Amino acid sequence: MRPSFHRVWKEIGVPTLTWDTRSILLISVERPSLIMVRNATGHQVQPGPGLAMTRIGKDGVSAALDKYLTGIGVTGHHREELAAALWKAIIEEEVSAGGVLLSVASKKAGTSWLQAGPVRQQVEVTQPLVFDVGFKFLHHLDKGGNMLPATHKDPAFVDDWIDDLKWILGAQANVWFEKSDADPVKVNEVLGQPVGDAVLRGHLAKEKDKVADVTVFLVGKWKGKTGGDPAGSFLPDLNVIAVDDKPAVPMVKGLNPFTVVLAHELVHFVLHYRGYESFHLHDQHALLNDQVESSVVVPDLQWKLTHKK
Secondary structure (H helix, E strand, C coil): CCCEEEECCCCCCCCCCCCCCCCEEEEECCECEEEEEECCCCCCEEECCCCEEEEECHHHHHHHHHHHHHHHCCCHHHHHHHHHHHHHHHHHHHHHCCCEEEEEECCCCEEEEEEECCEEEEEEEECCEEEEEEEEEEEEECCCCCEEECCCCCHHHHHHHHHHHHHHHHHHHCEEEEEEEEEEEEEEEECCCCECHHHHHHHHHHHCCCCCCEEEEECCCECCHHHCCCCEEEECCCCEEEECCCCCCCECCCCCHHHHHHHHHHHHHHHHHHCCCCCCECCCCECCECCCECCCCCHHHHHHHHCCC
């Protein structure tokens, strides 16, 4: 069988791992990436110009995964889950399928290649794109005049969300979000549920984080314009996002719907920043899919997230 090159990545919470092939493998400047070469037995593996490549044996897999996940910034129970699942998949490939694990790094952006026997894999090295994101948690008056939270989400959750975004968007598209602030926004009026565009524009947008690139509002229940955005919305003219506490959208089993919808809306923000019009994909098992969504960034979306229009 011919060799093939694959990124080392899986969805958080989804038990299966698919070794997908891509016409271009993405590597971040100065952040080593792990690449699995399947069916590599009997083939010389070599890097192209500008790439530093280290071949990792079975005894070094755990340490390589630790370095890889540390570089991305994944922590907590997600780190344990990913390390265990990726270790198992890599060992199975190396022991029974003639696979070779590579650590590949580069100090400058550009294009290059990896080669195994007759197969040459195109590689693109990109600079990281980093944004500050603020989180605002809606409070408003009830009919009795009491100031109460509209959302069940809490600022204490934000660090976990950022961790998930590092794996979904950082590891896949070299797009990173850093927390600017996370605090309540209090509206001295009685607001109904679900919250819609009028409240977001008329009451909340003026309270957005002034130093962040984009602000996410946690509003409890959300219903976007004409009901077309039941889970979340991005308003490009204001760089604000609203997300429902419990998004009821079709999703791959095992994923956290809230985290995926948050990533979905932030992708709309990044695409707007890159100069693209808003769109959705029709691929099954993909982030931004308009049918059954997942956290997988497919190649076309990856290209748009890493390149200006």
